[in-house]
Amino acid sequence: MLRLHDTSSGALQPVEPTTGPFTMYVCGITPYDATHLGHAATYVTFDLVQRQVRDRGHAVRYVQNVTDVDDPLFERADRDGVDFRDLARREVALFREDMTALAVLPPDAYVGVEESMDGIVEKILALWDAGQAYPLPVPGESSVDVYLDLATEPEFGQVSGWTREEMLAVFADRGGDPDRPGKRDRLDPLLWRGARAGEPTWDGGRLGSGRPGWHIECTAITIDHLGMPFDLKGGGTDLVFPHHEMSAAQAYGLGGGAVFARHYAHQAMVAYEGEKMSKSKGNLVLVSRLRHEGIDPMAIRLVLLAQHYRRDWEYTPSLRADAQDRLARWRAALSGNVAPAPQEAVDGIRACLADDLDSAGALAVVDAWADRALAGEGEDPTAAGVLARTLDALLGVRV
Numbered sequence: 001m002l003r004l005h006d007t008s009s010g011a012l013q014p015v016e017p018t019t020g021p022f023t024m025y026v027c028g029i030t031p032y033d034a035t036h037l038g039h040a041a042t043y044v045t046f047d048l049v050q051r052q053v054r055d056r057g058h059a060v061r062y063v064q065n066v067t068d069v070d071d072p073l074f075e076r077a078d079r080d081g082v083d084f085r086d087l088a089r090r091e092v093a094l095f096r097e098d099m100t101a102l103a104v105l106p107p108d109a110y111v112g113v114e115e116s117m118d119g120i121v122e123k124i125l126a127l128w129d130a131g132q133a134y135p136l137p138v139p140g141e142s143s144v145d146v147y148l149d150l151a152t153e154p155e156f157g158q159v160s161g162w163t164r165e166e167m168l169a170v171f172a173d174r175g176g177d178p179d180r181p182g183k184r185d186r187l188d189p190l191l192w193r194g195a196r197a198g199e200p201t202w203d204g205g206r207l208g209s210g211r212p213g214w215h216i217e218c219t220a221i222t223i224d225h226l227g228m229p230f231d232l233k234g235g236g237t238d239l240v241f242p243h244h245e246m247s248a249a250q251a252y253g254l255g256g257g258a259v260f261a262r263h264y265a266h267q268a269m270v271a272y273e274g275e276k277m278s279k280s281k282g283n284l285v286l287v288s289r290l291r292h293e294g295i296d297p298m299a300i301r302l303v304l305l306a307q308h309y310r311r312d313w314e315y316t317p318s319l320r321a322d323a324q325d326r327l328a329r330w331r332a333a334l335s336g337n338v339a340p341a342p343q344e345a346v347d348g349i350r351a352c353l354a355d356d357l358d359s360a361g362a363l364a365v366v367d368a369w370a371d372r373a374l375a376g377e378g379e380d381p382t383a384a385g386v387l388a389r390t391l392d393a394l395l396g397v398r399v
């Protein structure tokens with residue numbers, strides 16, 4: 001059984017489905033800038049999950065959104081004098097190229113906001129009609145903003161397990177508006193942003209024109225593409241609160257208190273130059289830049305796999321050098337005619353990954369086999385082929 005640390009319960013839990021395909025939703029990019037190593041860490045982590053689940057014989061249904069309607073995208077498009085849709089298309093194409101280079105298996109559905117607008121509007125109206133949402137007039141405009149009324153969602157708080165103080169401490173920094181006059185609770189999340197002069201808007205039917213808030217985007221896309229409950233919701237730890245907490249609160253409301261995600265897993269933050277790597281701060285190590293510098297994408301993947309997904313870490317060029325050395329050793333070990341029998345290593349890789357994705361442990365297993373092969377041990381002529389296929393299938397490392 002694959003076991004993962006579940007954010008919501010704080011415990012290791014088996015995540016495999018009992019019937020039907022494994023259903024997984026991972027929060028996708030906001031496509032206004034290129035993929036950095038933090039994004040790549042998140043998508044490689046959930047790629048390992050997908051590979052583990054498939055290795056156990058289950059089908060996987062994997063959905064990822066693209067936040068292609070959001071302020072940072074509009075602001076960057078304005079700054080650069082381009083249409084926001086063109087910017088999003090360009091960055092999504094680059095993201096997919098980066099993911100392909102890193103051997104990340106693509107999601108089955110890759111879903112944008114604009115194409116999901118009807119489903120999102122329908123969910124907001126359902127919450128409103130059920131008395132779980134309320135309007136606030138937009139000052140100086142004829143439109144309304146619509147907020148979720150958290151007082152109607154008793155399950156709120158279960159994903160993060162945070163206190164109200166902890167929530168309020170980060171809410172404003174993570175897209176919330178605690179000081180908006182008229183809100184019933186400072187933490188109530190925005191469901192619909194009514195039209196404002198100079199901003200792109202969409203027809204929201206009875207909501208009037210405007211655009212959806214961020215959290216309802218992921219709630220609606222999840223429900224419309226996976227239903228609920230589904231098996232695993234993922235993203236970086238920066239999304240635990242408010243994004244995943246609010247997405248779940250809205251879904252509980254829509255489902256009459258039904259379970260949204262059975263499990264939550266989160267990738268720890270990758271830092272660079274002392275701070276979380278983020279597009280807004282600009283301290284980025286871009287996957288595309290490393291690729292253009294001629295770094296083998298498999299070495300980039302090995303940089304990520306050498307870290308446990310639940311520990312924050314900071315990128316340094318020496319980690320890249322280590323990964324390049326490792327890749328070269330593996331390639332050398334796999335190029336011999338005979339080598340040590342592979343089964344123990346194959347079992348070891350599987351066991352490490354099944355244990356909360358201990359990818360660093362799995363690399364150590366391969367290192368040990370490679371050391372023996374390079375020392376001239378072993379007589380097995382099929383070993384290199386078996387191990388190369390295992391590395392490809394389980395770790396996504398193509399030697």
Ligand code: 5CA
Binds near residue numbers: 039067237267278
């Ligand atoms: N579009 C939203 C999610 S709906 C978003 O957070 N987009 S993002 O482009 O900012 O991030 C994409 C994914 O990468 C998210 O899952 C996020 O949690 C993750 N991520 C962002 N920065 C880092 C980082 N420094 N380390 C690890 N993961 C990160």
Ligand code: ZN
Binds near residue numbers: 027028065218243
């Ligand atoms: Zn999301």
